[in-house]
Each structure stands twice: as C-alpha cells, then as structure tokens.
Amino acid sequence: MLPASQAEAMILDLVQPLDGKRNGEVVTLLTAIDRILAAPVVSQLDFPHWDNSAMDGYAVRYEDVRTSHAEQPVALEIVEEIRAGQAPKREIKSGQAARIFTGGVMPSGTDTVVIQEHTKREGNHVFIFTAPPEEKAFVREGASFYQAGAPLLLPGIALQPPELAVLAAAQCTQIKVYRRPRVAILSTGDELITPDQPLQLGQIVDSNQYALAALVAQTGAEPLHLGIFPDKPHILRRAISQAIATADVVLSSGGVSVGDYDYVEQILADLGATIHIRAVAVKPGKPLTFATFSASVASKHKPVLYFGLPGNPVSALVSFWRFVQPALRKLSGLAHSWGPMFVQARSQHDLKSDGQRETYLWGQLHLIEGCYEFHLADGSHSSGNLINLAQTNGLAVIPIGQPAIAKGEIIRVLQVGTPLIPLAHSKQN
Numbered sequence: 001m002l003p004a005s006q007a008e009a010m011i012l013d014l015v016q017p018l019d020g021k022r023n024g025e026v027v028t029l030l031t032a033i034d035r036i037l038a039a040p041v042v043s044q045l046d047f048p049h050w051d052n053s054a055m056d057g058y059a060v061r062y063e064d065v066r067t068s069h070a071e072q073p074v075a076l077e078i079v080e081e082i083r084a085g086q087a088p089k090r091e092i093k094s095g096q097a098a099r100i101f102t103g104g105v106m107p108s109g110t111d112t113v114v115i116q117e118h119t120k121r122e123g124n125h126v127f128i129f130t131a132p133p134e135e136k137a138f139v140r141e142g143a144s145f146y147q148a149g150a151p152l153l154l155p156g157i158a159l160q161p162p163e164l165a166v167l168a169a170a171q172c173t174q175i176k177v178y179r180r181p182r183v184a185i186l187s188t189g190d191e192l193i194t195p196d197q198p199l200q201l202g203q204i205v206d207s208n209q210y211a212l213a214a215l216v217a218q219t220g221a222e223p224l225h226l227g228i229f230p231d232k233p234h235i236l237r238r239a240i241s242q243a244i245a246t247a248d249v250v251l252s253s254g255g256v257s258v259g260d261y262d263y264v265e266q267i268l269a270d271l272g273a274t275i276h277i278r279a280v281a282v283k284p285g286k287p288l289t290f291a292t293f294s295a296s297v298a299s300k301h302k303p304v305l306y307f308g309l310p311g312n313p314v315s316a317l318v319s320f321w322r323f324v325q326p327a328l329r330k331l332s333g334l335a336h337s338w339g340p341m342f343v344q345a346r347s348q349h350d351l352k353s354d355g356q357r358e359t360y361l362w363g364q365l366h367l368i369e370g371c372y373e374f375h376l377a378d379g380s381h382s383s384g385n386l387i388n389l390a391q392t393n394g395l396a397v398i399p400i401g402q403p404a405i406a407k408g409e410i411i412r413v414l415q416v417g418t419p420l421i422p423l424a425h426s427k428q429n
C-alpha cells in the first residue's frame with residue numbers, strides 16, 4: 001500500500017494540464033467568475049489612463065503655491081472647472097488654478113492638487129492657506145499603476161472579482177479561458193437504485209453519483225452523469241469504454257476491492273489502461289485505484305485519467321477530496337495551488353485510529369478569532385455511515401503510528417468544501 005503523500009505525488013505527476021490553445025473557450029465578463037484564464041491579457045491602455053486628481057480641490061502649479069501658509073495665503077484665479085469625465089479645455093498659467101474634482105483630468109500646466117479643506121474661495125479666486133505637502137500631491141500620475149503593453153494578467157489564474165474588475169477596466173469583454181474538464185461519473189453495483197425507486201431488502205440508493213457530481217462541479221469541472229451499471233463485466237466494460245471516449249477523467253465508485261464481483265481493475269487492464277495505484281494506506285479509501293489510458297489507447301490528444309473510487313460513501317468522498325480534487329485543479333489549467341489545503345487546528349476531542357493507515361476523521365472546522373478548531377462529528381466513523389458526514393468541512397489527519405491524539409493538541413486538518421465563515425466564539429470549551 002502506498003503512503004498517501006506518495007500516491008498524491010504520483011497522481012499529480014501524471015496529470016498533464018489541458019492545453020490552453022487547443023482547449024480554450026471564450027466567455028464574457030458576466031460568466032467568467034471562477035474560470036481559469038487560458039491566455040495572457042495585455043492592455044493597450046495605461047492605468048491611470050491620464051494624470052488625474054485623487055481629491056476634490058484645486059489643480060495648481062506647485063511653483064505658485066510652495067511659499068503659501070496660513071498667515072500669507074497665495075491667491076489664484078480660478079479659470080476652469082473640471083469634473084470627472086470632462087476633458088480640460090485650457091492650459092493653466094502662473095497665478096491661475098482650476099477647480100477640480102476627484103477623478104478629473106489634470107489640466108496642462110498644473111502638477112499638484114490642493115485639497116479644498118486647505119483653501120478658501122472668494123468669487124473666482126481661491127486662497128491657499130497651507131503649503132501643499134509636496135509637489136504632485138494628490139495627483140494620480142498616468143501609467144503609474146500599469147504601462148500599456150506589459151502583461152496585465154497571466155494565464156493559469158482563477159478569475160475572481162478583483163480580476164474581473166481589472167478585465168472590465170481594461171475593456172476586455174471577451175475572455176479566453178480553459179474549457180472545463182469533462183468528468184464522467186459512473187456507479188457500479190447490482191444493489192444500486194436511484195433515489196426515486198422503491199427500496200427492496202438489500203438494495204442501496206446510489207448516493208455517490210450525486211455527491212461526486214456536485215464535487216466535480218464545485219471544482220469547476222463538468223460532470224457527466226453516466227448512471228448506474230450492474231456488476232456484469234461486459235456491461236461495465238462497455239460503460240467504461242464509452243466513458244473514456246467522452247471524458248478527460250472517469251470516476252467510478254465501487255467494485256475496486258477484493259470481492260468476487262469487484263471487476264473494475266480487471267476491466268481497466270483488459271481495456272489497455274496502465275494501473276498506477278491499487279491501494280493507498282489511508283482510512284477510509286484504501287482500495288483507491290488510479291489508472292491512465294494513454295492518448296493512443298483513448299484515441300485522444302492526451303491521456304485519460306481513471307479514478308476507481310471505493311464504493312463506501314465516505315470512502316468515495318474522502319478519496320475525492322484527498323486525491324481527485326487536486327488532480328482536477330491541475331488538469332483544469334490552474335498554474336498553482338492545486339494541492340489539498342491542510343490547516344493546523346486545535347482538536348476539541350480525543351481522536352483515535354488503529355495506527356495502521358493514515359486516518360481521516362470527519363467533522364467541522366471552526367474559525368474562532370483567527371484560529372482553527374476541529375470538532376469531531378458525533379456518531380460512527382464507519383466508511384458506510386454517510387449520515388454524520390453532513391456539515392463536514394474538515395478531515396482530521398491521524399498519522400500512521402500515532403493512534404491517539406489528545407483533546408487540545410494541534411492537528412493537521414484537510415479543509416474541504418466551501419470557505420469558512422469566522423465564528424464569534426467557540427461552542428465547546
């Protein structure tokens with residue numbers, strides 16, 4: 001059995017990110033959130049586009065006002081008013097000033113803004129009561145934030161609200177992003193039914209399909225629901241074969257352990273896959289199977305990744321969070337930050353494992369005054385118990401050979417799901 005860190009490294013090593021040139025698509029500003037930029041963005045505009053005022057006040061020539069102070073204010077003639085959006089019409093000469101508002105374009109001849117709080121206006125004259133702090137004060141100089149032609153945004157970043165603001169300001173309305181990776185999801189098992197079918201003794205509702213599809217979508221990829229397939233090798237073989245023809249990644253759940261009806265590994269081998277991982281020393285999730293179909297076998301431009309996830313509902317989810325999600329992030333074109341997100345948290349409970357495999361105990365991470373706390377989910381930590389998985393946003397990691405962790409100790413927790421909202425105070429203490 002491979003240690004988890006080695007399995008992760010091996011999987012990530014085998015993931016070739018989508019090629020942005022071949023796998024790009026164009027989206028608009030309103031649909032670009034969370035998409036990954038596939039080509040560099042360069043603007044032909046300077047930022048700021050021109051010298052402009054940072055404050056409401058008067059645009060002046062520094063030379064005219066540098067000697068002014070409260071006892072001997074300098075008087076300047078106001079010859080123009082410039083609001084944001086208006087082009088200045090004249091040059092400001094010595095002894096003159098322009099009334100200017102925040103964002104207004106600095107008129108030629110001026111280099112400094114005096115804020116109106118330091119002035120007094122009488123008719124068409126303004127008296128400057130204090131010296132401005134320095135030359136060019138309150139002027140946002142053209143091109144001082146960004147010079148036209150330089151790289152503005154680099155490919156491989158996820159577009160978030162700040163990047164959308166940058167793109168909008170740069171008038172980039174058509175944005176080239178990576179297409180979403182296509183992820184086929186199939187559930188295997190004679191016992192499986194859909195949630196709307198009546199339950200007969202021994203049957204199990206296919207919950208993995210829904211959880212995995214939602215996780216895939218949450219990771220920015222496109223889930224393809226292939227449905228349920230019985231433990232019949234020829235049917236499963238056809239389904240897997242169709243899945244590799246249509247998807248970049250295939251996720252199956254079930255059929256990867258040692259039972260008589262666990263056929264996935266054999267079918268992968270028959271179909272020409274290279275099986276890299278057959279088991280990982282993690283609990284839950286031990287029988288994780290990871291294989292690749294080379295580009296030629298899959299008749300594609302690039303290899304297809306296959307994750308045979310264990311059927312137990314918690315095992316399937318934990319395996320996704322720990323191994324599949326980072327791989328999907330890398331595949332999707334993200335230039336960095338694919339890896340699983342581990343944080344340090346103070347455990348609010350005694351934690352136990354059998355010490356044989358790296359153990360993931362599910363529960364809740366709380367953010368209390370900037371520090372993480374881990375609260376273990378109540379109830380059974382069996383990999384078949386999906387009931388107490390609800391509200392999980394953290395998996396405490398119990399390392400191999402360290403069977404007990406005492407309440408109050410700092411532990412490593414894999415943060416999963418949506419970002420944390422800080423809580424005002426701890427529930428337990």
Ligand SMILES: Nc1nc2c(c(=O)[nH]1)N[C@H]1C(S)=C(S)[C@@H](COP(=O)(O)OP(=O)(O)OC[C@H]3O[C@@H](n4cnc5c(N)ncnc54)[C@H](O)[C@@H]3O)O[C@H]1N2
Pocket residue numbers: 187188189191192204205206207208209253254255256257258259262284285286287309310311312313315383384
């Ligand atoms: N003798 C051994 N038995 C088992 C071992 C072992 O090492 N030796 N490993 C155990 C571990 S650990 C796991 S995990 C499971 C993995 O089993 P499979 O991946 O082969 O999955 P199945 O046998 O098909 O199903 C297991 C369990 O999960 C339920 N299931 C399956 N698919 C779904 C689904 N889509 N939605 C909800 N639940 C599902 C299925 O009904 C079974 O109850 O093997 C252990 N056995």
Ligand code: MOO
Pocket residue numbers: 282283284285286287310312315383384
């Ligand atoms: O490793 Mo299995 O995933 O315990 O149930």
Ligand SMILES: [Mg+2]
Pocket residue numbers: 254255256257258259261262
């Ligand atoms: Mg089995």
